Amino acid sequence: MLSLQQNQLRNLLDTSGIWQFQLDPKEEGEAKGWAQALPAPRLIPVPCSWNDLFDDARDYLGLAWYRHEVFVPSGWRSQRVFLRIGSANYAAKVWVNGAVVAEHSGGHQPFVADVSDRLVWDRKNVIAITVENKQLLDRVPPGPGPGGGEVAGVLGGFPLTKYDFFPYAGLHRPVVLFSVPAAGHIDDVTVVTTIDGKDGVVKVVVAAGDYPGTGKVSLNGVDADLTFRVGIAEAAVRVPAARFWGPRAPAPLPADGYPHRRREGDRLLHPRRRHPHRRGLRRPTAAQR
Numbered sequence: 001m002l003s004l005q006q007n008q009l010r011n012l013l014d015t016s017g018i019w020q021f022q023l024d025p026k027e028e029g030e031a032k033g034w035a036q037a038l039p040a041p042r043l044i045p046v047p048c049s050w051n052d053l054f055d056d057a058r059d060y061l062g063l064a065w066y067r068h069e070v071f072v073p074s075g076w077r078s079q080r081v082f083l084r085i086g087s088a089n090y091a092a093k094v095w096v097n098g099a100v101v102a103e104h105s106g107g108h109q110p111f112v113a114d115v116s117d118r119l120v121w122d123r124k125n126v127i128a129i130t131v132e133n134k135q136l137l138d139r140v141p142p143g144p145g146p147g148g149g150e151v152a153g154v155l156g157g158f159p160l161t162k163y164d165f166f167p168y169a170g171l172h173r174p175v176v177l178f179s180v181p182a183a184g185h186i187d188d189v190t191v192v193t194t195i196d197g198k199d200g201v202v203k204v205v206v207a208a209g210d211y212p213g214t215g216k217v218s219l220n221g222v223d224a225d226l227t228f229r230v231g232i233a234e235a236a237v238r239v240p241a242a243r244f245w246g247p248r249a250p251a252p253l254p255a256d257g258y259p260h261r262r263r264e265g266d267r268l269l270h271p272r273r274r275h276p277h278r279r280g281l282r283r284p285t286a287a288q289r
Contacts, residue, residue: 004084004178011076013177015127019046020067023056024130027063035095035128038067046175047086049168059158061169063132069124072177077121079179084112086173088131090139095128106140107133110173133169135159185209187231200242206233 006012020041022034032039044050050057050064057064072081085092089107093100097120102113119125135143144160161167188207193200204217204224208231215226219237226233 004176009181009184011073011079011179013070013072014174015068015070015177016046016174018043020044020065021050022065022067023060024063024065025060029063029065029130030093033098034065034067036098036126038065041067046171047173049089049170049172051166051168051170061133061135061159061167063130064169066127066129066131066171068127068175070127070177071124072119072121073179074121076179078182079116080114080182080185081116081119081177081179082112083115083127084110084176084178085129085171086110086175088129088171089167089169090133091131093130095126097126107172108140115177127175129171129175131170133167135161135167183209183211185211195242195244196238198241200239200244202237202239204235204237207231208233 004010004012020038021044022029022038022041024034029035029038042054044053044066046066046068051060083094083096083101085094085102085104087107087110088104091105091107092103092111094102094104094113096113096115096118099118101115101118102111104111137143137145141161141163144162159167186206186208190205192203194203195201202219204226206215206217206226206228208215208228210231211228212231213228215228215233217224217226217235217237219239222237222239224235224237226235
């Protein structure tokens with residue numbers, strides 16, 4: 001997994017360290033305003049799993065609260081500021097200064113919330129996060145069904161599961177604030193590969209808020225221009241005589257760097273960094289036997 005990197009346009013503030021923490025087995029904290037202040041907090045390092053840290057929480061998978069206070073640099077005031085939670089296993093809800101900014105389900109991927117309009121600049125900001133890891137059937141991996149865990153709950157361990165490891169709960173990766181230029185942030189990139197005869201075609205859609213400028217997609221030295229309209233731009237890069245990927249003949253295509261760069265005049269809004277990665281060209285199809 002790629003982590004955020006500090007550069008001349010992106011600023012990082014890692015809030016990892018010692019946070020306040022409190023279990024909420026009755027799930028009463030939200031109604032009682034725990035997002036602002038915990039009534040009986042203890043200290044916990046972030047990231048970590050509470051199951052490894054506290055005897056009374058070793059087997060606890062219900063709702064728990066994290067709370068932290070942090071100053072945000074005043075130099076970020078004119079920028080867009082995001083809060084990135086690297087991993088909250090399994091379901092999370094996030095408040096900044098008492099306002100809900102994100103909800104997320106799935107403990108193995110990061111998620112991001114735009115908190116630009118929720119920050120204060122003359123005092124500390126309050127970040128509160130709830131996490132729970134209930135063993136439910138519709139989660140990944142699924143919890144036990146009505147009949148309990150398979151193979152006698154994987155040989156009778158706790159909790160009864162369909163898998164053979166303990167479902168550790170908590171904030172398992174760093175919690176980071178970061179800022180980017182207000183008019184120069186890429187929100188999303190969608191890449192779709194297809195086949196045209198002997199050529200491969202890589203279609204790219206870039207979302208960049210309200211950005212009205214231009215950019216470029218680069219793939220192995222082949223460039224395609226991006227023209228943003230209402231913050232969206234599309235381009236396609238053709239790979240002549242491509243070696244296609246398939247289960248019987250995997251042929252990964254080396255790709256170097258981000259697939260997008262944007263300029264405003266002579267200013268590079270999203271600087272290119274090099275992350276070598278190998279991708280395959282294919283067109284998924286379904287066959288009935």
